[in-house]
Amino acid sequence: MKGIYSDQTSFYLFPEEPDLGDLVTVRLRIPKYLGKSVGNVIFAPEKNAKRYQHKSMTLYKESEYYYYFESNFNMPDRILRYHFEINLLDKNKSIIYDAMGVLQNRSIVDFTLIAGFKTPEWAHGTVYYQIFVDRFYNADKTNDPVNNEYHYDGQVVVKKDWGTLPHPKNGHREFYGGDLKGVLEKLDYLENLGVETIYFNPIFVSPSPHKYDTQDYEHIDPHFGVIVEDTEDLTKKYKVRTTSQVNLNKSDELFQKLVEDCHKRNIKVVIDGVFNHCGSFHKWIDEMNLYGNGALYNESSPYRRFFYWNSKNEYEGWWGYRTLPKLNYGNINLWKYIANISKKWVSEPFSVDGWRLDVADDLGKSFETNTSFWRFFYKVTKKANPDSIIFSEIYKSPLPWLERQCWDSIMNYITCMDPISYFLTGMEKHNDYLKPELLKNSDYFVNAVKWGLSQLPMNSKFIALNQLSNHDHSRWMTRTTQKVGRLGPNTHEEAIEGRDLDVFKMGLVMMFTLPGSPGLYYGDEIGLPGWTDPDNRRPYPWGRETEEGLEILQFTRELIKVYKNSTSLRRGSFDFIDWQKGYLAYASWNKEESIVTIVNREEKVVEVEIPLWLLDKKKGEIEILFSTKEVDIKNKYYNEGRKNLKIPEKTAVIIKVN
Missing domain, CATH: 2.60.40.10 (Immunoglobulins)
Known part of the structure; x- marks a missing residue:
């Protein structure tokens, strides 16, 4: 009906x-x-x-x-x-x-x-670019980790050449040397691409390249920032580099300059907050005795109450990982500390524009603890910077949290990454299994997207982060191979063999035309492949892009231009207007414009009659704004609220209805 x-x-x-x-x-x-x-x-x-x-x-x-x-x-x-x-x-x-x-x-x-739930206007439909700093660009060799600089998780860390690829078992101990100066030097590139908001994976002091094991929430890691004080003594090198106040202050100043330069270009900056656990090197635990008063070796440490301990005097690790001590939010002092960390970074002089919260629904041991803390965090953050954004990583309905005003929105797995991946490839987002019954299943796709959108109040819909790739899941290009596997049993080369460029491009078009804020993970714009972690964190191949990669880059730039020129794609009404098997048509509209996106995942041309009357349009003309393949519309006119079109196989097209 x-x-x-x-x-x-x-x-x-x-x-x-x-x-x-x-x-x-x-x-x-x-x-x-x-x-x-x-x-x-x-x-x-x-x-x-x-x-x-x-x-x-x-x-x-x-x-x-x-x-x-x-x-x-x-x-x-x-x-x-x-x-x-x-x-x-x-x-x-x-x-x-x-x-x-x-x-x-x-x-x-x-x-x-x-009532009273306000979201930042700038964030509605903003174009994100996610940067995993260690793998983006190395502009300062003096801050690179060195071989054997320290032991982490039982083995020494390794500095790798930029042109090499991640090892299947050693990803959390391998460094490539990417840094914040590298991001500064690539701001022209990002601006030219059309980026409006940078989302950084964690950048605070941490012993790993991914930095989800925080050592110090109060400072930028000097390996990403500036190292002035140093030593050649490997037994002291890591401690000097990461605890020297000179290094920490200089690194913070570099980040401040980066944010200022981004803001001059009208680019916002969002940082990653990892608050359900810290790292075993953190001063509160202090596994490496870097600070001298950690709870691991001192039962009278004031930080002992920040963790869970068993009868063997062992702290609880998040999901069992010893390197990730689980934080105990039964302690109000921890609440105040973490909220003040948020306040520090969204306030002057740093003035970041918001937070992405890591696995935020997994913070405390109960829903009541989770929502109570996040409401507190939200209020402190918004008071410090009312225009800041807070969005959470969550894989299920966020509505109970949003109703309590814990966050503004979410990483949009439920509406974007999962439904698109299944509809276009049948692949689960890690490449862990194939669901052939969901491939080209428009009924499933429509129902999944409608449900996902129903779990977001409208102001949250527009700022939900839509992605097809990120640091936790396989690269979108690799999912188009429709191969099950991970790095180790599979090789780096297999992550690209059999890739489907048509499907890859269709996915990008869908990501930019579904409600939300489209987000590229660094390298998506050139079709970088990769199995799930650690292979999804390959170094960006500056100067070694393939011819195909450069063609995808131009494709992505043009797609972003079309998106940014559309008011209804960024913030408009949305509905499905027609679908059958591997074919979809959906519309975005407002008072200024009406846009129809058509997706044909079939391996054959489909002849369709687009019901433009659903947009309250009786007669006029259509204009192709963007298409992954050439589409011959015969003539641009439509009448009686309908338009017949032939859509080539494996094609996505964006049409403006006048």
Whole structure:
């Protein structure tokens, strides 16, 4: 039953971010082909969540194909949930419409309104570029880790040549020497690519290249920053480099300059916060006795209460990893310390623009602890920098956390990475298994995306980070091979053999046209391959890009330009308008423009009739803004709300409807 529509963009909901007590107006679109109809909004405040109130809607306006109804109410509580009931008077039938669409064979999924929940305007649809610093660009050889500089996790660390590739078993002890000066020197490149926000993997002091095992939250790692004080004595070298106050201050100053230079180019900076655990080198544990008062060797240490201990005097490791001591959020002093760390980095002189929170739903030992702490963290951070963003890594519905205002949004696995990967390749995001039944399964894709979007209030939808690759999962290019495996049993070369460039490009188009903020992981723009960690962290091959890689780079630049020139892709209404098997058509629109994205994953040409009447368009012309292959539209005109097109095999095309 196509055509019924509502969402939480400014036409269908205003104000979009209401405060308690505000008069809220909601609208509903009902197609005229359904006959004489009446709409009702059904809503429930948080305090009476099971007692829905009904309120009739009045006709706001009508158009060629639709009636638009509206109603209003005062925001009665901190959280309000609502859906719609449509009475088809000519058919003596009623229809329920909720956040996933027309209700059929499932329970109701309400729209959610959260009083006072404001999100940063700059973050709505911003173009991200994720940088894993050690593997991006080495501009300062003096701060490189050296062979045998220290032992980590039972073995010595290794400095590798830039042109070599990660070892399957030694990724957390291998360094390539990438640094923040390298990012500074590549800002022209990033600006030319179209990047609007840099998201850094962790950059605080840490013994690993990935730095998810924090040693010191208060300073930038001198191996990424500046090393002034040093020694040739390998028994002291690491301690001198990472604890020298001169090195730490100089490194912090370099990061401050980097943020300032980014801001001059109107590029935002988001950093990674790893707060569910620290690292075993951290001064609170101090496995290497770098600081002298750690809890591992001193039972009277004030930091002992920051961890969980068993009867053998062993601390609990996150997921059993000894290098990752689990933090105990039963301690209010830890709460204050971590929140003040956030405040420090979003405030002057550093002024970063926000945080990505690592595995944030895994922080405490209970949901109550998690949400209580993150609410505290959120309030401290927003008070220090109201325009900062906080988004979380989570692999399930974030709605319970968002309703409590713990975060602004999420890494959008549930709406972007997972559904796209399955629809285009059938591959799980680590390349760990293939699900052939999900390949070219548009029904599954549509339902998965609708559910994912239903779990995000509208202001969270626009700032959710859409990615196809990142530091935790296989590279998108490697998933297009449709091979199951990881580095070790498989070789580096197998990560690219059999890759499907058409599918790769289709995935990028989908990532940029689904609701959210599109995010490239460094090297995605040249089609860098890689199995999951550690192979997904290959050094960027500056000056050694393949001809194909440079062609993908130009493709990506052009795609970003199209995206940035579109107001509806960045922030607009969204709905699926047609789909069958391996073919999809979905639309993004607002008052200024209407965009249709068509995806044909089939291995053959498909002939389709695009129902443009679903965009309230009767006649006019279409314009191809971008396509992965040449599409012959015969003529640009359409009539009676429909347009027939032939879409080549394995093609994605973005069309503007005028």
